[in-house]
């Protein structure tokens with residue numbers, strides 16, 4: 001179609017103009033030649049001058065301008081810079097946010113507990129709304145960590161008891177969990193492995209990992225290896241390559257999974273060179289750890305896009321946390337964001353009874369309520385499986401709302417997501433053989 005510029009005038013004889021990509025300039029309007037129309041169909045319309053809304057500054061940019069004015073984009077976007085400049089002490093933390101009494105008290109005892117670690121990037125997300133940030137609760141310690149409730153334990157899932165060699169947990173017959181290091185770029189205050197992460201006691205040294213590879217080699221029933229930690233993606237590309245190449249060289253290892261939180265707390269880590277390493281070891285899956293929709297930033301979207309474009313399927317393992325994500329509304333926003341990031345909400349975990357996590361743990365009814373609020377109300381792909389990881393090492397046990405109201409020999413009565421009752425007719429037992437054989 002030919003385009004021409006016409007002076008602004010009464011346009012009532014036109015019904016439709018091609019949408020402008022630019023706002024109209026004063027006095028002239030660029031339009032597409034209108035189609036010939038029946039004048040009786042013409043509808044008058046007014047041209048309303050468009051205002052282009054100013055793009056709001058992204059909270060990370062505001063934070064950077066205030067606290068890191070001299071830091072270049074190159075430095076900020078370097079994962080090594082982010083790791084080097086982590087917030088690891090109360091004095092550093094106070095530079096960014098005003099601490100509450102509950103937080104200040106925690107630092108008196110912190111030496112005995114999980115260390116503090118927050119990347120500048122993640123701090124920028126907290127800083128956007130410091131006093132009302134769900135993310136703050138996940139990484140800033142409070143005095144509540146120092147209370148032990150009945151039933152809590154340092155190693156509630158009995159991982160140490162199920163480790164035939166240091167750093168390798170063999171709980172299920174056909175899969176193992178390989179803990180490659182105890183370092184994370186940010187430390188989650190509810191961490192199941194708070195007994196060991198961040199203490200520098202489990203490094204990614206060759207002798208220990210070679211023992212773990214040897215164990216896997218000698219157990220042909222192991223077809224699936226979950227590489228976790230700590231966070232394995234905080235290792236350098238060469239070390240990750242070395243680990244994955246050794247696992248891939250074992251014939252009976254069918255799939256490799258990596259458990260990581262870096263796309264949420266350190267998305268800068270997902271670099272083209274890391275992606276090149278990872279894509280060499282397919283079938284490779286990644287389990288991510290997102291807890292709140294505020295973590296789903298443009299940076300995280302980009303990191304997940306790079307991984308998805310490399311053909312890596314991703315699932316999110318979200319821990320249900322009081323005061324962070326324990327509402328249907330927050331969880332719905334999170335799972336919708338995850339699907340847009342091409343991440344399948346995989347598990348919703350009841351928070352493990354780790355020592356000092358009482359302030360994070362919700363009732364089990366809350367988890368069931370959340371699943372009930374998702375199932376049927378949104379895409380099936382958005383609904384994770386709610387599980388309790390059985391204390392003592394019993395593995396993950398799904399917990400679900402009960403949709404079966406009653407059952408007889410002839411029918412099952414079910415309740416749907418709108419609380420409407422439906423009946424499903426059963427094939428009488430006496431008829432089952434004949435039906436299945438086609439008689």
Ligand code: SF4
Pocket residue numbers: 183184186187188190191192193194197229230231260261289
């Ligand atoms: S990233 Fe994982 S291993 Fe690290 S502190 Fe958080 S929950 Fe624990």
